[in-house]
Amino acid sequence: VALWRKDLSKVNSKAAESLADPEEYPNLFEDWQVALSVEENAVKARGVYPAAENYPTHADKSFNTLVEAFRNLQVEAEESLENGDIDHEAAEENGHVENEVEQHEEEVNQEEGVVDEDSTDGAVLVNGSEGDEEWGTDNKGNPSA
Incomplete structure (x- = not known):
């Protein structure tokens, strides 16, 4: 900035004085330290x-x-820290934690019934599918009376 001021002062001294130095005014340079x-x-x-x-x-x-690349690296590092320590990450890589979560989700879905993601009416399907209900069939696929 000092070199710019020196060169600019030869042309326009007021413009040279108006140059802001990031070290003097860090609030004017948002990503200067980054x-x-x-x-x-x-x-x-x-x-x-x-x-x-x-x-x-x-x-x-x-x-x-x-x-942007530096910020993405910082975000990725923070996300890995939020998930826990290295032992936790190693367990996830082996699939143990992930399998436990999937098993728990399956148990909850079986107990409560599953809501069809494409449905807009909010109906809950239990032990059946939407297609069977539309055509009036029972759980075995036989037409209902």
């Missing part, structure tokens, strides 16, 4: 290019700015 952190990390990755076979995973990333 950008500095991103730049520091980007220096490490300069000149390191992913293999061509990994193109599909990197194709959409070209549209993100470095600040």
